[in-house]
Amino acid sequence: MTETLTETQEERLRENGYFLYQGCHFKPVRQFTEKDGDFFEKTRRLRRDDELGMMEADYDGKQKHPYSYEGFYAASTDKKADIFFCLETMKEYTPCTHELQEYVTEPEKKQDRGKTR
Numbered sequence: 001m002t003e004t005l006t007e008t009q010e011e012r013l014r015e016n017g018y019f020l021y022q023g024c025h026f027k028p029v030r031q032f033t034e035k036d037g038d039f040f041e042k043t044r045r046l047r048r049d050d051e052l053g054m055m056e057a058d059y060d061g062k063q064k065h066p067y068s069y070e071g072f073y074a075a076s077t078d079k080k081a082d083i084f085f086c087l088e089t090m091k092e093y094t095p096c097t098h099e100l101q102e103y104v105t106e107p108e109k110k111q112d113r114g115k116t117r
Helices: 007-015 039-043 069-075
Strands: 019-021 024-030 083-086 091-095 100-103
Touching: 007 019, 019 069, 069 091
Parallel strands: none
Antiparallel strands: 019 024, 024 083, 083 091, 091 100
């Protein structure tokens, strides 16, 4: 994530829909659809990504990049997208109130909390 790109490379990325936020390149992917499920189904697909470390405050030394929900969308080329691809990590993310969280296609399974048959 620390490699500097040339002006020409940055321009090509912008032409391909990428925008720069806090030193990382993001590209809007899409908005949520009905197929993504309800709020709870969507939130089960979110994960904190310590590799990216893009959060509002430094939680236990995990912040690598400062983050603001408003600032992220101000930089974005698509103000309505819900899912963004990050070139540096090759992962998809969803902007949340306090941090940019990884969006995974497989939701986390609910844990069996000691149910007996």
